[in-house]
């Protein structure tokens with residue numbers, strides 16, 4: 001029988017400290033009004049000095065494993081998507097998380113796809129499970145994005161927040177993942193990036209740079225086109241979707257795509273106001289929000305979409321095959 005990859009659980013972890021729009025007013029030429037009007041963001045979470053991306057990832061992972069009703073030892077692959085890894089190029093954050101989980105000998109690696117990381121990981125996890133190569137894949141989007149931000153640059157630092165979201169993908173009898181589409185276009189590599197002038201020996205401080213306005217224009221078109229492509233390919237209509245869970249970068253981008261596709265407010269999951277843009281963690285955190293609010297229950301059909309640095313993008317159509325939150 002053909003193996004079917006299913007999303008068995010979802011969980012998230014946010015650091016304790018919040019940074020509100022008002023907090024920025026004390027050290028930056030900005031205002032609560034500007035940030036809220038242009039982005040829909042009210043606050044974001046910021047990790048402490050001693051917390052690393054792997055710590056956030058680990059805490060989300062523990063919950064995701066418990067919610068999938070499996071043992072930590074059942075995990076045979078860990079993938080982490082992040083643009084703010086613990087180490088510069090090695091070891092991967094996934095390896096650090098594996099060590100924190102007490103897993104020796106498990107396959108573990110990171111991927112780099114910026115804010116689209118979760119969709120890319122889901123595609124990888126699905127292939128691994130459906131090919132029979134792995135049984136239980138732990139995928140984690142995790143960011144201490146505050147560590148790559150310049151807090152004197154008002155055009156970027158107000159947009160992002162720290163956090164992690166994790167998910168277990170396993171072979172099971174559920175309805176499973178229907179389809180995933182990912183893409184990229186390196187022509188836009190310098191519009192949203194953490195630059196390294198040239199590969200000289202001296203490393204400069206890493207700093208996220210973004211030409212927000214230009215990113216915005218490409219993002220809205222690419223996202224709506226990609227989602228429409230995936231729905232058409234699978235002969236589905238927007239009315240078939242229970243929950244539309246987009247990357248939480250900017251409320252204006254989400255609203256544009258929602259309107260273009262004719263999705264109702266009841267179908268859309270929006271939490272950018274609470275978390276800001278948490279890059280690779282944004283989609284699993286948003287899925288978890290819907291889950292803990294009781295909106296995402298077993299058998300619900302989700303449409304996920306993401307867009308990020310690269311540019312990279314991706315959409316996924318998937319059922320949720322985990323245990324309902326109230327039954328945990």
Ligand code: ACO
Pocket residue numbers: 029030031034035038039114115116154155156158159192211212213214215216219249250253277279307308309
């Ligand atoms: N407070 C006050 N004013 C500001 C701020 C701020 N925090 N930031 C910028 N401004 C000013 C600018 O300096 C500019 O002033 P000027 O007209 O005097 O030059 C003015 O506001 C307008 O700036 P724009 O960049 O045109 O503002 P825009 O409406 O485009 O909003 C934003 C900026 C929020 C960044 C928006 O473009 C956006 O959300 N872009 C997309 C972000 C995104 O989707 N990223 C992809 C994923 S992230 C990832 O992959 C890591």
